[in-house]
């Protein structure tokens with residue numbers, strides 16, 4: 193299975209590369225001090241990670257007069273931000289005023305705190321919400337066009353097109369405009385932070401040629417993302433998710449930056465919280481409602497074509513149930529009535545579900561035992577349930593749909609601690625001089641739950657704060 197998951201990840205990576213086919217800004221070499229003999233360079237600000245937070249931090253530091261190097265370990269920029277297909281959360285924008293749909297800063301704070309079960313650091317949440325209109329306006333100033341999702345008025349989504357890709361087109365343009373103030377080094381991985389006295393003064397990095405160099409900097413910004421592609425770290429902190437898959441993540445977010453920061457004394461928080469999706473397919477997660485509230489009739493079976501749980505458990509409770517099954521996977525199966533719902537239609541299209549005229553044909557296409565799946569569906573349709581499911585529906589009206597799903601990381605709530613200045617803090621809450629952080633590597637904004645779109649907002653808000661403060665001399 194692991195092999196298959198790796199293949200899936202490779203397929204995702206290839207499609208991502210294709211998605212990024214539009215060339216990124218040609219990295220311009222920054223005129224930095226180079227000491228070839230010692231394999232050492234010096235720069236004002238070193239940003240580690242070229243996802244959403246790193247790009248914003250790097251651009252902001254350069255706009256504030258610093259010479260900047262962004263190191264990105266992958267052959268392209270983007271991280272998990274570039275695959276974000278949705279939008280940004282912001283409050284009190286002109287879009288809200290025009291639509292006459294209020295979503296105030298106070299609403300924003302309240303909703304973020306409540307969704308996080310009051311675990312988030314309210315000081316950080318307040319900054320996030322209060323800066324959200326500026327963040328949105330900044331995107332508009334970069335030429336991006338948005339509209340309000342009137343059903344969920346915290347959502348601001350592109351008028352058309354793909355949110356993440358548009359962001360990177362805009363960021364690349366900005367990098368180009370900044371010329372030699374900012375250099376992007378792809379295929380370059382930071383491996384260790386360098387500390388002198390109590391101050392972080394740079395990092396060791398390894399380029400494509402495998403050569404290690406030291407980049408000294410007045411300040412380092414960690415923007416290395418979460419644990420999306422680090423299932424072992426997810427399992428270490430959340431044993432109930434041990435064995436999680438990684439099919440929703442790009443390859444880069446492997447938790448290295450988190451470990452590097454912890455190694456120099458960074459505090460951590462909310463480590464026992466990780467947003468998982470039980471019904472993930474490569475690059476997409478099927479809304480759980482297709483097998484519970486909305487669809488009623490959907491079921492989950494394991495590789496033996498047998499039901500194994502109450503499908504209406506909460507998503508985070510469903511995850512360990514699936515992880516206990518053979519290969520730690522399951523199959524979503526539903527009929528044409530569920531298919532007709534909004535989330536059913538989306539699951540079929542985006543989750544690449546397989547269609548078949550009969551249950552037996554579906555089983556064959558999914559590689560399951562046809563007689564067993566027939567038996568399982570018939571038993572379910574009788575309406576008695578050994579798992580305590582109370583919303584029993586029926587899987588009776590063809591065509592039928594099914595797909596393999598693998599519980600995967602959606603978002604890393606945990607992370608290193610920062611203060612209002614985006615300075616990384618130690619366990620005692622004191623800033624570590626020279627070290628800043630922004631984005632998914634940071635903990636403290638979400639706690640036990642997250643409203644969608646706040647994460648792409650926090651990349652911008654705390655990326656800007658980190659970039660500005662890192663460039664202060």
Ligand code: ADP
Nearest residue numbers: 241243244245265271272273382417444631632
């Ligand atoms: P965020 O939204 O916080 O910016 P992303 O997932 O979008 O998170 O981006 C994080 C980026 O950091 C990814 O592109 C990933 O490849 C990069 N990265 C992770 N670890 C390192 C490292 N050790 N050195 C350089 N880049 C890294």
